Structures are given as structure tokens and as C-alpha cells.
Amino acid sequence: MKNLKFIAFLLSITFLVACKNEKKTEEVIEVEKIEIEKIKTETTDKKTMTITLSPKSESTVSGTVNFVQENGQVKLAANMTGLTEGVHAIHIHQTADCSSVDGKSAGGHWNPTAQPHGKWGTEGGYHKGDIGNFNVEADGLGAIKMMTDEWCIGCGDENKDILGKAIIVHQGTDDFTSQPSGAAGARVSCAGIIE
Structure with a gap:
């Protein structure tokens, strides 16, 4: 009888250990699944979009702006035509509304x-929309590229999300000091950042 109780005791300990090990194995498998999903998300978060710039303020300035989001970074590549020779500013503005003839429907800088x-x-501060200046030669062609982790495409973070905003190309140069817009002059091209 004592032997039967002892055997029953050993079997119950074996069963408990087996159950604990099975639970640990399930937890390890679950953690590994989560890590795999995280890696998949990080490597497949690539988003691309291209928007078309339209002339404003009686200009002939047009072009395209490409955005690529990958690995937590957003790359911008803008190519424009119809500009006057010199230095021009480009910014992201508050609203994807390019309906007015002067581009002011896009609001101020984002x-x-x-x-x-x-x-x-x-260090002195800057708007999330303060992209900067670019040079234009006599042929009227202009281009600018930049990359940042301070933007996202459709992430929902109001401090980073560029969807619903607009790209504005200006006639003049951003002086980087005049408030609130850098005294960059007329808005000569506009495109809403919309999918």
C-alpha cells in the first residue's frame, strides 16, 4: 500500500513538472511568435507615394514629390520645372488644400x-514643415532631397504624420529667421499629401 502511495506521489510530481515545462515551452513559442511578427512589421513597413505639384500664383511651376517610408525614416525627393533661376524655398504646410489660386488655402507651415x-x-528650433532651400539653374529645373525620422506616412501621430498636409514651393528664398515663414515669398506650386 505504501508503495502504491509512493508511486502515485511520484506520478503526480512527474505530471506537474511536465505541465510546467509544457507551459514554459508554450510561453517561449509565444514570445518567439511576437518577435517574428515585430521583425516582419519592421521590414515590411515600406510605404511609397508620389504627389503632383500644380502651378499657383500665375506661375508655370510643376513637378513631383516622392515620399518613401522605410525602417522608421521618410525620404523626400522633389523635382520641379518652370522655376526662375536662383534659390527657392519648399515647405510642408498645414492642410492638403491647394484650391486657391495663390496656394494660401494650404495654411501656414506645419x-x-x-x-x-x-x-x-x-538647436534654435524649426517647424516640422521647414524643409529648406534648393538651387535652380537657368533651365528652370530644381530638385531637393532629405530624409528624417521626424515624419511618418499615415501613422496617426499628429506630431509626425504628413498625410493631410501640403507641399508648397515658394518664389523666394527662406531666410530661416523671419517669423513665422522665413519671408520666402509667393507660393508658386502646391500639392496635397494625400493617398
């Missing part, structure tokens, strides 16, 4: 963090 206007990346 500035969700309420910073002063300035040069991108400087």
Missing part, C-alpha cells in the same frame, strides 16, 4: 510642436 521657424535640425 508646426505641430509650436517651435519658431528656422533651419531644419538647428
